[in-house]
Amino acid sequence: MKNGILIFAHNSRDIDYALMSLVSAKFAKTNLQVPVSLVVDKSTVEWMQTSNIYDLSQEIFDKIIEIEKPVTQNIRVLNDGYTSKTVPFINSNRASVWDLTPYDRTLLIDSDFLIMSNRLNEYWDVNSNVMLSPAMQDVRGDRKGILDSWVSETGIPLYWATTVMFTKNNESKIFFDLVDVIRTNYNYFADLFRFNPKQYRNDIAFSIAKHMLNGFDTGAENLPPILTLLDKDLIHSVGKNQLRVYLNDNMSEDQVVIASIKDLDVHVMNKQSIIRNAKEFLEIL
């Protein structure tokens, strides 16, 4: 069975997802020792060539899979420390991972997920067709809201699609097909599962699919929780498998905590912070 990692990158005017994916892939390859492939669109490839990262990408990635760029009307507010911007968000094609993956067992990760340990290697042989992460853990520990744990206040648990591991077989096909049904009927599912449909979230669609295929109940095997740096947090400097960060307070800009994260996998929600430090990341690894 061939194991591998897959990352999606569709650049927008504001965020260089390809560059982030390069950083993420280098971390993943170094620490898990498995091949990493990239799913991109034509305009992202063109930008990779213009910004001189395409050659390096060809070295790092096992395969670069080019697909049509999905059309999106999805927008989101992204913070970068205490500044924020409303940006388009191209994330609607994640369910196509089943068709696109070149691997038998795939770890799908977000491009802002940095694998700084070999912990996820323990899950390749787990006898479960689709595994998600059941929770996020705020690095600071005190900034998690109820909608970080639940799809709605009275509803089902929110799984995090930041990491998804699956075996390519008929059962996982049903899962991803269902994710796509949920995506295309998002308002209907929003009524049924009582969440705000304003922005399409893979986390929600994946959570609903998991819940439905589990007999409208919780349970089943999971990946580890996602250690998360919020988008108000800033990376100060980087080391080998280490980030030194400023953790911000939701209420006050003066209440900054300085922390170091070492040998732990971490979801860095402040994408610009990764991009600003990309050169250092790529040199160190």
Added chain:
Amino acid sequence: MTFGYLIVVSKNDSVDYLKLAYALALSIKNTQRKGFDKVALVTDNIKDVEKLKSPWVFNNVIEWNQETFWDGRSWMDKLSPWDHTICLDADMLFFRDYSHWVKYFIENSELYIPNKAYTYRGETVKDSYYRKTFEHNDLPNLYSFYTFFKKDSKLSEEFFSLGRHILKNPNEFKNLFLGNYLPKVVGTDEAFSLAAKILDIQDDISYDLEFPRVVHLKPMIQNWPWPADKVSDHVGFYFDLQGKLKIGNYQQQDIVHYNEKNYVTDEIISILEEILWKK
């Protein structure tokens, strides 16, 4: 050896407890294995039982009118016709076969009262909103809604005798033992918990088990971020023609203690009857 469930009801102006007991008995008959599906009813109005479409769901009907409302349940050991009994609250429904729990209790226990309840999402109830008396007076956290006992048992006899004595003399016991937080009413849960504490048998009759799993639908213990008056204000109840229940987005697999007494409608009764008749 005989085993059966026991439901104790009495006439009440605002709630038709016989109707609730009938729905529960139908759901037991629909879901439990042979030998584990017998139900005895204790009622103060036997005539109304005869008016039900399928009164035979009650294997035994015992007329008894010495106590009213929940006080009657403390007489369960005297009233039950079975060697081994599980006494249930009337406002409950069964959704799958739980006979293996019963088998365990018959083989391993003389008296067992659960110390856990669950939310509709399957989480263990942690909130002590309705259990301040228990918390402040260090009472064992017993839920009498599912009480297993063996009839021929010294332990059960002592326990239920003391339980009855507490219910008969609530003020004395309240002032003596529950001074840190006085309950408005000493109900069966309080009386049983206090009896277990006084007899120092809580570890024998309520040790840690993963079953029985009973979903307790009181609104303030559902782990919601807001206060709630009724569960049904916030999540839907969807009862289908197969007798399955979804609450919100959750398929219910465990015993549901629904608490909102008007939940069991004539339509739900008809569905349960239909399933049983076709069985």
